[in-house]
Amino acid sequence: LTFGPRRSLAVIGRGGDRRKAARALAHDVAMYDQRACFSVQRAFVEDPSDEFMAEVERAFALYDTLLPRGRHDFDERAGFALSSLEAEFHGAHVLHPEGQGWSIIVQPADLREVAARHPLGRTLYIHPVSDVSEVVAHVGPSVQTVAVYPSDIGFRLRDAVARRGVSRVVELGMNNVFRVGGAHDGIYPTQRLVRLVSMELPASVAVKGIVVPIDQTTFLEQNRFTEFIP
Amino acid sequence: MIAEFARAMPRSPSVERIAVAATTDLDHLVADEGVFDLPLARQHTLRDQHVREALRVHLDGCADYAAFASRRRFQFTAAPSELGAIPLVPSSVFKSRRVLSVAETEVAKWCRSSGTQGAHSIVGRDRTSLERLLGSIRAGVSLIHAWLEDDLEVIHLGPDRSEAGDIWFMYVMSLIELLYPTRHFVRAGVFDVAGAKARIHELVGRSDRHLAVVGPPFRVLELIEAIERAGTRIASGPGMTVLTAGGWKRFSGKRIERDAFDARARAAFGLDDTSQVRDAFNQVELNTVFIECAAHRKHVPPWVYAAARDPDRFTVLPAGQVGVLSYLDASATSYPSFIVTEDVGEVTEGACPCGRVGTTLQVHRRLVSVAQRGCALTLDAGAPGHPGKQR
Numbered sequence: 001l002t003f004g005p006r007r008s009l010a011v012i013g014r015g016g017d018r019r020k021a022a023r024a025l026a027h028d029v030a031m032y033d034q035r036a037c038f039s040v041q042r043a044f045v046e047d048p049s050d051e052f053m054a055e056v057e058r059a060f061a062l063y064d065t066l067l068p069r070g071r072h073d074f075d076e077r078a079g080f081a082l083s084s085l086e087a088e089f090h091g092a093h094v095l096h097p098e099g100q101g102w103s104i105i106v107q108p109a110d111l112r113e114v115a116a117r118h119p120l121g122r123t124l125y126i127h128p129v130s131d132v133s134e135v136v137a138h139v140g141p142s143v144q145t146v147a148v149y150p151s152d153i154g155f156r157l158r159d160a161v162a163r164r165g166v167s168r169v170v171e172l173g174m175n176n177v178f179r180v181g182g183a184h185d186g187i188y189p190t191q192r193l194v195r196l197v198s199m200e201l202p203a204s205v206a207v208k209g210i211v212v213p214i215d216q217t218t219f220l221e222q223n224r225f226t227e228f229i230p
Numbered sequence: 231m232i233a234e235f236a237r238a239m240p241r242s243p244s245v246e247r248i249a250v251a252a253t254t255d256l257d258h259l260v261a262d263e264g265v266f267d268l269p270l271a272r273q274h275t276l277r278d279q280h281v282r283e284a285l286r287v288h289l290d291g292c293a294d295y296a297a298f299a300s301r302r303r304f305q306f307t308a309a310p311s312e313l314g315a316i317p318l319v320p321s322s323v324f325k326s327r328r329v330l331s332v333a334e335t336e337v338a339k340w341c342r343s344s345g346t347q348g349a350h351s352i353v354g355r356d357r358t359s360l361e362r363l364l365g366s367i368r369a370g371v372s373l374i375h376a377w378l379e380d381d382l383e384v385i386h387l388g389p390d391r392s393e394a395g396d397i398w399f400m401y402v403m404s405l406i407e408l409l410y411p412t413r414h415f416v417r418a419g420v421f422d423v424a425g426a427k428a429r430i431h432e433l434v435g436r437s438d439r440h441l442a443v444v445g446p447p448f449r450v451l452e453l454i455e456a457i458e459r460a461g462t463r464i465a466s467g468p469g470m471t472v473l474t475a476g477g478w479k480r481f482s483g484k485r486i487e488r489d490a491f492d493a494r495a496r497a498a499f500g501l502d503d504t505s506q507v508r509d510a511f512n513q514v515e516l517n518t519v520f521i522e523c524a525a526h527r528k529h530v531p532p533w534v535y536a537a538a539r540d541p542d543r544f545t546v547l548p549a550g551q552v553g554v555l556s557y558l559d560a561s562a563t564s565y566p567s568f569i570v571t572e573d574v575g576e577v578t579e580g581a582c583p584c585g586r587v588g589t590t591l592q593v594h595r596r597l598v599s600v601a602q603r604g605c606a607l608t609l610d611a612g613a614p615g616h617p618g619k620q621r
Contacts, residue, residue, distance in 0.1 A: 074574070075598045078541035078554050082597075085544070085570065086320040089298045090327075120600050 006144035010043035016150035024173025026059035069101030079119035141165030260365035273532035284560035291331035314546035324351035362561035370521030387445025399476035448481035465500035475510035517562035523584035
């Protein structure tokens with residue numbers, strides 16, 4: 001069985017508590033320093049106002065203390081810096097505060113760039129959108145989780161993003177919480193890893209769908225086989 | 231001076247006379263085969279002057295670069311300042327857009343990277359840039375020997391220029407045919423290893439010609455292996471140089487350590503010394519080819535500012551420290567060859583064991599990009615007990 005590599009996206013609408021959205025976004029970026037498939041790499045945001053961006057900055061700074069960024073080797077650090085510099089060349093607004101372990105790059109969503117490599121290490125690309133449905137064009141099988149805020153956006157986007165290959169739609173801030181019964185990348189992996197052997201109950205036990213002890217010879221004699229054996 | 235010359239020219243009432251500089255000081259410098267023998271202070275002076283002039287050209291001619299410099303709050307000053315502060319363009323930018331300091335009509339050749347690691351870089355070069363690139367090869371070859379045209383015979387383990395097309399590393403190597411008599415041994419994408427071997431046997435030992443085997447290391451290795459298999463002895467002594475360039479590309483699985491490569495080349499070709507095996511470095515976004523001296527150090531000519539940078543802010547590291555390599559190459563006129571690369575290496579300055587004084591470069595490796603990570607977990611479907619394992 002092969003899992004990943006996959007990536008995840010956030011979608012933030014105009015409604016709800018934007019401070020809460022910013023904190024949930026920072027959480028889903030900070031968790032595992034974006035090394036997990038469910039880590040948010042890009043956020044598609046309706047109306048990323050200055051107030052909202054200030055909340056996002058505060059939230060990222062908060063998570064820099066709550067969950068300080070892990071150690072990154074020379075190559076990873078160079079990757080972060082090169083990505084920021086490249087975005088700056090393309091005219092993006094880049095926030096890369098000295099001494100802080102995160103970067104935020106605000107730029108229009110470009111289909112080629114969105115699919116391109118990502119340096120990870122708490123680098124968040126924010127793509128302003130006029131409507132959250134615009135995210136659908138940027139979703140493909142490489143996207144594992146679409147994290148939404150407010151959560152009712154999930155009902156609007158669910159079918160479209162499912163058709164394009166995503167495995168999960170969750171509320172923003174809940175990326176790392178896998179509910180009991182939820183599938184992993186669209187399957188139940190344990191079932192693929194074991195050979196199932198059944199030991200069946202004896203005829204005397206009446207189980208679901210069969211309300212009498214099972215005596216198949218009698219059923220056949222009475223021509224009632226299909227009545228009792230579904 | 232040119233303006234004075236124009237004024238002094240006899241005038242005709244019907245003809246407007248304009249003096250055009252056919253060559254510049256930088257063109258003369260690039261064409262100077264003694265460029266690596268200049269005193270270090272002179273090299274610094276020339277480098278600062280030419281890089282600063284190129285900076286002005288690109289700020290004036292390249293709107294993208296000027297806007298980028300402005301966003302980085304960089305202001306051009308005519309007075310000498312730290313070259314390390316000049317804004318650097320990540321080489322990856324050339325993969326996503328065309329960055330030009332001239333009109334597209336002036337581009338004589340669109341040059342494309344081999345794209346070993348994914349997308350291709352595309353760089354537009356005008357005639358001046360291409361001519362200076364060729365000049366850098368000529369200057370670099372002088373680090374091996376100052377051959378006259380007919381002193382050297384090249385066995386090129388690659389295609390000729392027409393077949394090389396716009397693939398950069400093949401094109402750059404094929405340029406050797408403009409400098410020396412060259413025979414190419416890749417046709418229609420097929421390497422004629424037997425032909426190359428036969429040509430070496432034909433030419434080796436001729437006292438009137440030095441022989442140069444030029445090609446990417448994987449092709450040179452293929453030739454070495456063919457010679458080893460044949461068991462024939464080639465005794466070229468001091469009469470041959472092996473010049474590699476272009477790296478291992480998609481043949482990285484065949485890569486062997488440099489020392490081992492040199493030793494096998496020495497044995498196969500019967501060289502006197504491993505100093506006869508040289509490597510050259512270039513990338514499509516860089517307009518200068520760096521060639522190794524006998525001490526296997528790549529010398530940086532004085533129209534390029536090379537620096538290793540720290541990986542966080544790309545500030546210039548002291549000489550000798552390993553960092554991300556960057557170049558300010560004044561020789562490119564059609565695009566700003568002011569780049570920070572995805573290579574790791576070190577830049578040193580001062581006396582080189584080869585006897586020259588200058589800036590030298592060692593490229594250690596490519597940066598390892600962080601692939602999309604996550605649950606990239608492959609579970610063994612053939613584990614004991616799994617149905618797929620049963621027969």
